[in-house]
Amino acid sequence: MTERAIDVLEEDKDGFFLVVEGSQIDWAGHDNDAAWAMTDVEAFEKAVEVAINFAEEDGKTLVVVAGDHDTGGMTTGSNGQMDLNAQVLQNVTATGDYMASLLNEERSNISEVVYNYSSIELTSEEEKIIKREQNASLAINKVISDRASIGWTSYNHTGADIPVYAYGPQSHKFVGFHDNTDLPKLIADTMKLKFTY
Numbered sequence: 001m002t003e004r005a006i007d008v009l010e011e012d013k014d015g016f017f018l019v020v021e022g023s024q025i026d027w028a029g030h031d032n033d034a035a036w037a038m039t040d041v042e043a044f045e046k047a048v049e050v051a052i053n054f055a056e057e058d059g060k061t062l063v064v065v066a067g068d069h070d071t072g073g074m075t076t077g078s079n080g081q082m083d084l085n086a087q088v089l090q091n092v093t094a095t096g097d098y099m100a101s102l103l104n105e106e107r108s109n110i111s112e113v114v115y116n117y118s119s120i121e122l123t124s125e126e127e128k129i130i131k132r133e134q135n136a137s138l139a140i141n142k143v144i145s146d147r148a149s150i151g152w153t154s155y156n157h158t159g160a161d162i163p164v165y166a167y168g169p170q171s172h173k174f175v176g177f178h179d180n181t182d183l184p185k186l187i188a189d190t191m192k193l194k195f196t197y
């Protein structure tokens with residue numbers, strides 16, 4: 001989609017402004033769904049790669065990669081462990097939400113469902129926890145995160161600082177700390193647009 005959008009927009013000789021959003025990174029953060037978060041970060045990375053390749057060739061294009069906030073407070077090193085166990089996430093092929101939707105009323109098929117979509121063999125303790133928790137989706141995501149040694153602090157947007165990356169002409173304007181609400185002002189400035197706010 002990013003490739004196609006650039007193809008169409010670059011026809012305009014006055015230049016163009018394009019926003020590409022990897023929005024499900026945020027949804028996954030709200031669900032504390034580590035595998036979903038990483039899958040969508042990977043998809044977003046591919047979009048960034050397309051944009052950077054175009055900018056490299058074009059030489060007149062500024063690429064700014066930013067988020068408006070962190071969601072979930074995702075960290076590595078939880079559950080008393082220091083190392084990330086990323087292999088766990090690579091084997092996950094569905095969201096916790098989807099797995100939860102396949103559970104029967106008693107959740108007696110929990111082991112089978114989780115195994116089918118994550119290759120994780122639940123311990124009886126993990127099975128008990130998922131059966132007992134009101135929200136099965138969040139409980140499944142917690143088990144997977146714990147196995148991967150990933151911690152979370154919130155089901156919502158957090159106040160954590162997030163990185164901003166910039167490539168191309170005037171990218172120096174994005175160095176340092178900025179309020180997220182300043183980014184559109186900086187972008188307007190680099191495009192010499194009059195921006196009313």
Ligand SMILES: [Zn+2]
Binds near residue numbers: 027030071157
């Ligand atoms: Zn959100």
